[in-house]
Amino acid sequence: MVDQPAAEPRAGAGGQPYFRCSNMQSYYGESYIVQGVGFEIDKGEIVALLGRNGAGKSSTLRTIARAHAPHLEAGEIWLEDQPLHKMAAHQAAQQGIQLVPEDRRIIPGITVEENLILAQVAPPRGWDLERVYALFPRLGERRKQEAITLSGGEQQMLAIGRALARDIKLLLLDEPYEGLAPTIVAEIARTVEKVKAEGITTIIVEQNALAALRIADSAIILDMGEVVFRGRAQEVLDNEDLREQYLAV
Template identity: 75%
Template sequence: MKSHQAAAAGIALVPEDRRIIAGLTVEENLQLAQIAPPKGWSLDRIYDLFPRLGERRKQEGVTLSGGEQQMLAIARALARDIKVLLLDEPYEGLAPVIVQEIAKTLGVIRDQGITTVIVEQNAVAALKLADRAVILDTGSVVFDGSAAEVLENSDLRAQYLAI
């Protein structure tokens, strides 16, 4: 599926490298996401969810901290009318307090009815947010069930998650 087809189908990807567009402010990055219909969340709604972005709306996006850039990447996805949000390593390189803030935000997004798929090395943080968990080992599915099952099963955690 090509990226424009995915966007038209309501699928948004927040890649590991965030892909913030250099030379554009926070607000311009968000407006660019809304250049073609269908538009998603309004800027006011995005700034309500991410107050830091509202405070920095005139700042160049690439000069934000790593956590703020992650917020901007997620916000840019929400600026489109999406049904599925795909996140690749959303917690990578972020301070624990920022991970908690992003996790709280992802919970709000989930509560809005947006299906969220997270690929994440920080398994505990992702599992606390997730309803379902799939564990892959060398490309094969070794577990497919509830996230609670993984959190409660010490053998499974020790064998596949090193926790």
């Protein structure tokens, strides 16, 4: 393991790390997917969670979001002083965790606006809808349109807008650039910067590792369900061997 401690202390109020997970072990049925993953994150940090296909990146995000699958068997997950490992998905979401899944999971059969309204049913509420539309004007123009008919880029905007409609503390972005045109990728990257400016901590999982590293403060590399690197994003960009070994880029 290439363990590089971050330069800054990862402490939130009261001396505890803002986000901390340790020894997370989760399973899809009998398959052991996340094998003792643990790391800490500062408040407001953007972390790129990287690794090859099958390294356990998306499963790690889903585990943190307390998804039904993969099922967390052992380990602890803390957001500030809240033990997420003891919560169901909806309870974790109410504590400020927001997963934007890999395939965006725009809910079919309802409109763009209804997708956003749905995000504000449970407390705590975040941005109001007009603010989301101001950030993504195209969503405002299509507010009455069935959400599933949006383009891929617009769906990604809706997925992020839906997250911002909640008062979130930790945003989990799973493959936000997947299948998107370069102009849309740039727009999503600018949005992530705006999210950071709001003080929201972000973990971004992305196959396009270089794109993720360019906006990230730090990076975690997973291999075979375990953390093999934790350090600054720039270190990964500068270390060709590391990228070659674990990211194949």
